[in-house]
Amino acid sequence: MIKLFFVFLLSAVCLSVCSDKQPETEVYKFSSSGSLTTDKARYAPGETVTFSFERDVPAGSIVRYRHLNTLIHEEPVHENTWTWVPPPNDFTGYLVELYGLSEGKENIIGYTGVDVSSDWTHFPRYGFLSSYNAKTESEINAVIENLNKYHINGLQYYDWLFDHHKPLAGTPDDPASSWLDIGGRTNTRATINA
Numbered sequence: 001m002i003k004l005f006f007v008f009l010l011s012a013v014c015l016s017v018c019s020d021k022q023p024e025t026e027v028y029k030f031s032s033s034g035s036l037t038t039d040k041a042r043y044a045p046g047e048t049v050t051f052s053f054e055r056d057v058p059a060g061s062i063v064r065y066r067h068l069n070t071l072i073h074e075e076p077v078h079e080n081t082w083t084w085v086p087p088p089n090d091f092t093g094y095l096v097e098l099y100g101l102s103e104g105k106e107n108i109i110g111y112t113g114v115d116v117s118s119d120w121t122h123f124p125r126y127g128f129l130s131s132y133n134a135k136t137e138s139e140i141n142a143v144i145e146n147l148n149k150y151h152i153n154g155l156q157y158y159d160w161l162f163d164h165h166k167p168l169a170g171t172p173d174d175p176a177s178s179w180l181d182i183g184g185r186t187n188t189r190a191t192i193n194a
Helices: 002-018 137-149 189-193
Strands: 028-030 036-038 049-053 062-067 070-076 081-084 092-102 105-116 126-129 154-157 178-180 186-188
Touching: 036 105, 036 137, 049 105, 062 081, 186 189
Parallel strands: 028 105, 126 154
Antiparallel strands: 036 049, 049 081, 062 070, 062 092, 092 105, 178 186
16 A cells, blocks of 8 residues: 555656646736835725835836735726725725736736724734834834734733833822833833823
8 A cells, every 4th residue: 555655656746747748827926116005904894095105106007906816906006105995894804916017927016905894803913012212203103104014903012111010100190201111121101102
């Protein structure tokens, strides 16, 4: 029985290696032309999605919206920012592909997902913050925008406390503007509040 299995396996390998059949034509070509992002990690049914492509959209670009293997809609794109209103189905995800045609092949230049859910806990995607030193508003926004690229919809503030047995530095009437956390890093109230 085992000998028969090995003979079969060897025959299958030989046929696949020795076959003169040409590989199938490549349909998709992925390119690292840019990043396609959404303005939010999750959308309520009926809510408008705003897309941004980090570079100028190449001439002739098309955006395609899919749910699983079903094509929902396709349209040309001329600007690096546009909007779309997904179907009103709750708890549904969509794949969005930005592509162009080159030599008869699709050249995908950007893609992202869209979560349409009335409740974020149906498909939770957790992230966390762990650095609360003094930051500018643009630095804080950059951190949040980066989390949004990963469609993070649940956020934990990790280790911001003053001390585990005394979480607030200062007093309730006069909280401290900065304090050392358990790891000896300086945390600022302004960064946490932002």
